[in-house]
Amino acid sequence: MINYVNYRYQDFDNHSFQNEFRLGGDNYADFTGSRLKSCDFCGANLVDADFSETAIGRDDKIFQSQITQMVLHIIIGIPVGFMTWWVNQEVLGCGIGQTIDPYGWLTNPFTWIFAFATMATMSKRWLFLRYMALIGLMVFVAMISSQAAGVVGVCLLLVAFGLAIFGIYLGYKKGSIAVGTIWMTVGISSAISAGCSWLEYQEIHYAILFAILTIIPAILATRAFNLHFAKVKLSAMTSFNGADITNARFVNAVLENCDFLGANLGGVDWHGATFKNCKFPKGFSRDEQAVIADAPDSNLSIEKLTANKL
Numbered sequence: 611m612i613n614y615v616n617y618r619y620q621d622f623d624n625h626s627f628q629n630e631f632r633l634g635g636d637n638y639a640d641f642t643g644s645r646l647k648s649c650d651f652c653g654a655n656l657v658d659a660d661f662s663e664t665a666i667g668r669d670d671k672i673f674q675s676q677i678t679q680m681v682l683h684i685i686i687g688i689p690v691g692f693m694t695w696w697v698n699q700e701v702l703g704c705g706i707g708q709t710i711d712p713y714g715w716l717t718n719p720f721t722w723i724f725a726f727a728t729m730a731t732m733s734k735r736w737l738f739l740r741y742m743a744l745i746g747l748m749v750f751v752a753m754i755s756s757q758a759a760g761v762v763g764v765c766l767l768l769v770a771f772g773l774a775i776f777g778i779y780l781g782y783k784k785g786s787i788a789v790g791t792i793w794m795t796v797g798i799s800s801a802i803s804a805g806c807s808w809l810e811y812q813e814i815h816y817a818i819l820f821a822i823l824t825i826i827p828a829i830l831a832t833r834a835f836n837l838h839f840a841k842v843k844l845s846a847m848t849s850f851n852g853a854d855i856t857n858a859r860f861v862n863a864v865l866e867n868c869d870f871l872g873a874n875l876g877g878v879d880w881h882g883a884t885f886k887n888c889k890f891p892k893g894f895s896r897d898e899q900a901v902i903a904d905a906p907d908s909n910l911s912i913e914k915l916t917a918n919k920l
Contacts, residue, residue, distance in 0.1 A: 612638050619643040623669050626650040631659075633854060646848055648672065653852040662861040666868055668846040676842040680835060683787040684794065687831070691798020713803055713816075737773075744769060790834030797827035844869070847889075870894075 615630070615637050622644065631637050631654040639659040648669040748762040778789060804820035807813040849869040856874050862882040869889045 612636050614638050615640065617641050617644055621645045621647075622649050623647045624649065624672065627654055628652055631655045648846050649848045651848070651850045651853045654850070654854070656850070656853050656855045656858050659855065659858040661863050662859050663863060664860070665864045666848045666866060667864075668848070668867040673842065673846040676845075677839075680787050680838060680842070683791045684835065687791045687794030688798055690791070691795040692802065694795055695799040695802045741769075741773065787835060787838045790831045790838065793827040793831035793834060797824050797831060800824040800827065 613636050618640055628650055631639055633655045635655050639656055641661050641664050643663045646666045748766050751762055800820045800823040804817045807816035847867045847869045850873045851869050852872045854874045855878055857877040859879045860883045861879055864884050865888055866886040871889050871891055
């Protein structure tokens, strides 16, 4: 028995319909005249669904908020890089107390292990709270028993190292901006060291080395930020990826920032619909005469075809 789901002329922001319209289900969707922003229809069963006169777009507030966070992470990386270089100049020498080492930020591996670990845990709030609780517990144990201090230090280092690996994973698999900030910090510290080597110590070979070490983190930071930006753009779109939209109606619909990649679009009625920044499967066409998309990111042909029909 088909269940009629009436969402006519309603507004939905950042709502997921995946579970409500599962493939193989009996729900029939009617979104006539609705306003949908950044909604998720991935893998949904939308056979014969009605999206006539629907306005589909993205939630600009959330998109701008995500962009602002990314910009702040980039800005924060600059002073953090300088502080990392400055603080780690003072390192413990072997039996000679504190010494000044302008390259201490690089030669001290603990700095970057804990840096990556902290940024990784900050990307996940629950992990950050547990990480800080673990540090507090270990410090407390070390204060009670000096003999346990060494063991506590080793345990803390192992945990931090594990979280550092997890941080890199987040950066390049999950699009974490935290790892991009860390690489920015490395790049800034390297740039300062290059300047000191050249101007203060006249060590040209070190200046060249640290100049190279500035470029590599810059590339890695750019990649991390690009991955995050792609993730933000995708999350801001209304996604029909993998959905079955066979014989659905988008008559006079306004479609902006929609992702139809991987969707079954057989028999869909696009009459009077307008498109902007939409993604369609490669080679998809609205009729037999016009090829709409030669590439997944291209929708110029869609807009031209729509303009000619209006």
